[in-house]
Amino acid sequence: MRLLESVAGRPHGATAKQLARETRLALPTVYHLLRTLVHEGYLYRDKGLFFLGEAAERLSSSGAQQKRRSTVAAALAQWRDSIGVPVYYARYRDGEIEVVCVSDTPGNPAVEEWADFRETGHAHAIGQCLLAQLDDDARRDHLDRHPVQSITPYTVCDNHTLLCRLNRMRRTDPVVERQEYALGTVCAAIPITVGTLTATMAISLPADQADRLLSAAQQLQEEVGRSLGSLTLSISI
CATH class of the missing domain: 1.10.10.10 (Winged helix-like DNA-binding domain superfamily/Winged helix DNA-binding domain)
Structure with missing residues (x-):
């Protein structure tokens, strides 16, 4: 060394x-x-x-990537503690939904991934927020590979209904879903716009705290807005 x-x-x-x-x-x-x-x-x-040599360069690159991941994790932990909710960071890359980082606590646990997040984007706020940022062709391509399916009694029932919902979403507004992915849980996600990056930050709450969801999402949006400049490189990992 x-x-x-x-x-x-x-x-x-x-x-x-x-x-x-x-x-x-x-x-x-x-x-x-x-x-x-x-x-x-x-x-x-x-x-x-x-x-x-090349091996040392790869080692250096890996270390830099790990440092950027640590920066994102630290930001999520800060927002988790200030808002009092689990916080998620996810992105859409190479045609798939990827949850990059999750920050939670024993008192405020994250949603259990009981059905693959990549295949159930239509049912959770993270997926809906990411799909809403894609163009129509990319959305349809995603749904061709991962068709809409019933996850809970509250899940959107077909592609047409989902696409209509996505078309109605305003690009800057939080995306909200209530018990569509997991019974007893409500979620909200906000879009992240950095160059061509398609990403989102999201939160979840027990259904009996649903009245907190929008205010918590708005608080997260404000926090992210204040920090996005310093996080631009890190969230592009």
Whole structure:
């Protein structure tokens, strides 16, 4: 790791002797470790100089991605605590609904995914909010692959009814569903607009607290609006 750090600090490359001096390792040990790192793809050698290899670049990229995920998780936890509800972040990517992060507590647990979120987008606020942001062709393509089906007695009953509902939604308004995905639970989702990203933040509540749903969703929308600039890169993961 010390060798990798030393090489990373020298974008124009470094010799084995330079690295040995910087890391205060014996030169034979450095040669042995450099051969191993080159063999594994973490370094490459060119004209006697060592540079970071593709494996090290992938490692760095993975670390940066994890840091962005941590930033999103921290924001969700903050909103969870300030509003007192579970908070979800999801996006639509490659034709599928993807729940990226969920923040809840034992006192305010998230909805149990008893039916695959990807296949039941018509039944929950997250899916409806994401589908509402797509164009008509993309919506129909999604429903061709994941047809409307009854999840609870309150679930929308067919494609036509769902498409009519989606067409009536205003792009900036929270999307609300009451017990369509899970009996005893109500949910609301707000659209997230960052470039071409199709995403949403959502909340859920027990049905006996349904009177809190809209005000909690509006509070989340305000919180997200204030933080979206600093979160733009992180939510694009």
